[in-house]
Amino acid sequence: MKIRRITLAVLLLLTVLFVADIRYFGGPNSTKQPSVHFNVSPGIKAPAVEKSQSFVNSGEELSSLVLKGQRGNVELRSTDTDQIVVHATIGADSEEILDTFEVVETIWGSEIRYEISEGQEDEMPEVWLSFVVEVPAGMEVSVEQNFGQVRVHNFRGFLSLNTSFSEVTVWGLEGTASIQSNFGVLDLRQIAGPITLNDSFSTSKVEFLTIDGGYDFDIEVVNGVLAGKAPFQMDTQQNNKLVARGQSGDGVHPVVIRSSFGNVTVNLKDFEGTRVD
């Protein structure tokens, strides 16, 4: 009889803990990170043939640059000159396809835009378009990229990225960033300035540098994971929603992050507090 009582007591104790876990911590799915990270970035295979075009423009009259890449790589950096230098490379599976495409430069007011020309056939063949770009500091740059990589180094200005199925690396940003990523991997380091990040089905790591005025963190992650070492308090809400709010310094620079089905890590460099998981 004794063993029956002990068994029932143990089951009862575990039941209480189980119910408390479900009630107050949201159950097994609330805090466990997904073990398997799956990422598909098709289009990594190299094109068979390529051709390059280069463009140089003065940045005095132009304040905005738009790049529309696909399948290739976009490399962007700021310089101290006032010239906008764009090296574009088009790739394709054959010379016939390559001959039907070119990079088109369009200037509209103070905006300059680079994109691939429309093909002669109704159905768009597999074409790669890569950019290596240098822009004057302080310029507004918008990059659209599908299936490829975007690398931004030591950028000073206003950066807008709209990517899908892409790997995005930003190392060194002084200015403002607005980033939209679907099915991608984002690695943002040495960020100094306000940022708006919207991602879905992506893995995002953001590391901020400590700056005057500090940051105001406003983070919402739905059906995903949020972690990091930064001055914010995380609150678990219903429907698998994680909300984090907090400030560093005076909270002058807004950090707005909205993520769905993503894995978000936010760190503030030299922050002494504890890590949030």
Place this chain on the structure above:
Amino acid sequence: MRRFLQLLKKDLQASLLPVGFLSGITIILFGIVRLKMASSAWPMEASLAVIAIPLVFLPLWLLWQSFQTLRSEWREDTVYTLLVLPVPGWYVMTAKLLTIWIEYTVLLAVIIIGTLTFFTPLVRFGMQVVPGISWVLRNGILLYLGSLCALASVVIFVQLAFVVSKMVGRLQGLVALWTLILSGWLVDRLGVLLEPAFRWLPSLPLHKLFRLEELEQGVVAEWNLAPEIGSWIGVLAVLVLTSYLFEHYVEVNG
């Protein structure tokens, strides 16, 4: 070791009839569909459906068998003998686990051989999609080993649930079901709690292990092992606990 093998032999003899019956049913089902396809009554897609039927049924059958192998000891009163014999509890539990593994292997082999024999056009079509025979064999073996591990954890949970249910007087079915849920939750929580201790472990690159780049370039799949280690320790602890409870506290007349 000889005693363990005797236990295994006893369990295998008990599972001979049901496994033979299921293997026969599978082959007959494949044969009927093959004949229908040969007479153009059914399209080739029907072979996909008929292969899926035993594959879907297989996990359910094994779940039932993991429960049934212990239940039969009480039903046939052989549990008295088991407890009187000088064999540790883990011999009994692991012999039953090994029996389930062997049943799974045999039934899976029947499905694969049946598919290769009866649905050759489908296999040829499939071989055009995959990179090569060596790729299929390698990944097939890896998946098979992975499925053995997954199956083992399910069997271990069911064994604990059954043994605990025999330690209470009433509502044994409900207790077994509830124990199954609680043990799954407990092991999952253990994985979460121990995860920080294993963060130093590197992620396992599944795309390299399975050579996924040969199938589709740009596919990256990584398995973060840190949250899993605690769960695996938990599953082993459940096996030890079940063996201990079976050996010392189980009610033979429950």
